[in-house]
Amino acid sequence: MTVSRNKLTKKDITDLAVLSIFEQCPFCYERMQAGGYTATLAPTLKKIYGDQTEELGNALGRNMTFFNTEPHMATFQQGLHAALEEAGEDRDVIMGIRDALFGPFAGLGDAVFWFTLLPVTATICCSLCSQGNVLGPILFLIIWFFLGIVPRIWLCHLGYNLGTSAVDVIRENAPAIAKAAGILGVLVVGALIPSYVGIAFNEELVLTGGVAVQAIFDSVIPNLLPLALVLFFYWLIKKKNIGSIQLIIAILIICIVASYFNIFAY
Amino acid sequence: MSITLVQGLMLALMAAICAIDKCTEAFFWFRPITTAFLTGVILGDVKLGLQCAAIAELAFTGLLTVGGTVPPDGLMAGIMTTVLAYLNPGLTPEAALSLAFPFALLMQWVGIIENTTFAGFMPIMEKQAYKADIKGLWRTLFTGVGITAIIYAIIVFLSTYAIQEPIRLFVENFPEWIVNGFTVAGGIMPAIGLAMLLRVMMTTENAPYLFIGFVVATFVEMGNVLPIAIVGAAIAYLGYLNAKKQAAQGGNEDDGI
Numbered sequence: 001m002t003v004s005r006n007k008l009t010k011k012d013i014t015d016l017a018v019l020s021i022f023e024q025c026p027f028c029y030e031r032m033q034a035g036g037y038t039a040t041l042a043p044t045l046k047k048i049y050g051d052q053t054e055e056l057g058n059a060l061g062r063n064m065t066f067f068n069t070e071p072h073m074a075t076f077q078q079g080l081h082a083a084l085e086e087a088g089e090d091r092d093v094i095m096g097i098r099d100a101l102f103g104p105f106a107g108l109g110d111a112v113f114w115f116t117l118l119p120v121t122a123t124i125c126c127s128l129c130s131q132g133n134v135l136g137p138i139l140f141l142i143i144w145f146f147l148g149i150v151p152r153i154w155l156c157h158l159g160y161n162l163g164t165s166a167v168d169v170i171r172e173n174a175p176a177i178a179k180a181a182g183i184l185g186v187l188v189v190g191a192l193i194p195s196y197v198g199i200a201f202n203e204e205l206v207l208t209g210g211v212a213v214q215a216i217f218d219s220v221i222p223n224l225l226p227l228a229l230v231l232f233f234y235w236l237i238k239k240k241n242i243g244s245i246q247l248i249i250a251i252l253i254i255c256i257v258a259s260y261f262n263i264f265a266y
Numbered sequence: 267m268s269i270t271l272v273q274g275l276m277l278a279l280m281a282a283i284c285a286i287d288k289c290t291e292a293f294f295w296f297r298p299i300t301t302a303f304l305t306g307v308i309l310g311d312v313k314l315g316l317q318c319a320a321i322a323e324l325a326f327t328g329l330l331t332v333g334g335t336v337p338p339d340g341l342m343a344g345i346m347t348t349v350l351a352y353l354n355p356g357l358t359p360e361a362a363l364s365l366a367f368p369f370a371l372l373m374q375w376v377g378i379i380e381n382t383t384f385a386g387f388m389p390i391m392e393k394q395a396y397k398a399d400i401k402g403l404w405r406t407l408f409t410g411v412g413i414t415a416i417i418y419a420i421i422v423f424l425s426t427y428a429i430q431e432p433i434r435l436f437v438e439n440f441p442e443w444i445v446n447g448f449t450v451a452g453g454i455m456p457a458i459g460l461a462m463l464l465r466v467m468m469t470t471e472n473a474p475y476l477f478i479g480f481v482v483a484t485f486v487e488m489g490n491v492l493p494i495a496i497v498g499a500a501i502a503y504l505g506y507l508n509a510k511k512q513a514a515q516g517g518n519e520d521d522g523i
Binding site: 021022023025026027028029030031032034035036038039042043046049053054056057058060063064065071072089095096099100104106107109110111113118119122123125126127129130132133134136137140141143148149156171173175176177179180181182183184185187188189190191192193194195197198199215221222223225226227229230231233234236237238243245246247248251252254256257258259260262 | 290291293294295297298299303312313315316317319320321323324327340375381382383384386387388389391392395396397398400401404406407409410411421444446447448449450451452453454455456457458459460461462463464465466467468469471472473475476477479480481482483484485490491492494495496497498499501502503505506507509510513523
């Protein structure tokens with residue numbers, strides 16, 4: 001049976017941008033924004049697939065892997081995603097592009113929203129506040145109402161239009177693009193390990209002879225423990241078929257017990 | 267000065283609304299500048315609210331969520347700075363801010379425990395996604411948001427109206443190792459997410475790039491992952507050209523046969 005795909009309208013893309021306000025909920029450390037990304041994209045994909053439940057389910061389910069970006073910028077990727085689904089691109093290519101882009105966009109979004117716009121608006125509004133001017137917090141809320149919604153809508157259309165115009169290029173070169181996206185994605189995941197995964201031995205954990213355990217690891221290569229953990233979990237998940245929930249429960253128990261004996265530090 | 271039951275309930279409602287925005291991080295209602303000011307409005311002392319808003323926001327502007335860590339909670343700090351300055355005339359907003367710290371710490375713990383336990387929502391949402399159960403997905407999403415909002419409402423009500431002192435004592439005497447355990451677990455859990463991502467992404471051909479990205483990020487100081495991503499995009503482009511060339515050559519060979 002062939003799959004039919006409906007066209008999206010401009011309004012659908014704006015709706016997606018507005019729903020995407022919840023892109024970060026419910027946030028968890030394990031897959032971060034995966035749930036919110038999937039739920040907020042779902043009504044758009046439903047527009048595309050209509051009542052073809054099986055196809056819609058496959059399109060949605062694949063999104064439940066790790067995703068974390070700056071929430072204001074997530075709509076760019078969701079717009080792009082919608083355009084590629086609408087055009088019926090190969091799903092491995094779509095997911096490859098999604099996974100390769102979230103890291104760079106997180107960096108870009110943090111730099112723009114959290115390290116530039118927030119300090120600038122906060123400083124201006126705080127100086128109004130300390131003068132006893134009620135405009136301070138009100139201006140802050142007005143500015144961030146617009147910053148919370150306008151960039152989202154604009155970025156969503158940008159992503160969608162970019163996706164629509166790149167559809168043919170992507171389809172013609174799908175294997176090459178999948179390969180390139182894989183390289184970028186894997187490289188970015190490698191680069192995210194030191195900042196996203198935090199684990200070290202407690203500094204006070206010392207071997208006989210006064211050598212701290214963590215110092216031994218650090219002298220080999222810093223962040224060795226986070227890298228080793230990722231590779232260990234990869235091996236468990238891929239080769240031993242261990243589910244993530246079993247892993248999480250095991251980690252919680254081990255960490256609370258280890259914390260009682262002061263073994264690890266964050 | 268004291269806080270009435272109605273004011274306590276209004277503060278709880280305000281906290282719940284701001285907590286929803288804390289989940290989305292969209293409109294910045296969760297910043298101390300907002301919550302300290304709104305607290306002042308509810309308590310009927312706008313001027314005090316403004317003073318506390320400025321002090322609390324400036325103190326927290328440097329504290330941003332980077333990666334998976336949660337800073338002491340600014341939403342709670344904003345509310346409690348105004349509340350404590352209001353309840354104790356003569357206390358400067360600066361002193362009120364430092365007295366508000368245990369409450370911000372308590373909400374930080376709650377945030378860490380939520381972010382850890384909400385991992386349990388993921389398999390539920392994965393099932394709902396594969397079944398194309400969109401209503402179910404949104405129900406789970408709002409369950410998470412609702413839990414956060416309700417927890418904030420309850421703790422803000424208790425901290426402002428009912429049992430401020432017991433809460434401070436609770437935070438000061440809480441066995442730290444339990445929270446530490448959750449914190450360490452929260453630091454480890456992204457490793458599972460990244461490993462699951464690698465399961466679909468990593469091939470024998472691109473595996474070396476994992477180590478290149480890791481080593482560069484470990485040894486080069488940078489504010490975010492963007493510089494590496496640009497290098498990565500350049501390498502990926504080379505890979506793309508190579509793959510295209512191979513495909514073209516492969517095509518020619520086929521024609522030759």
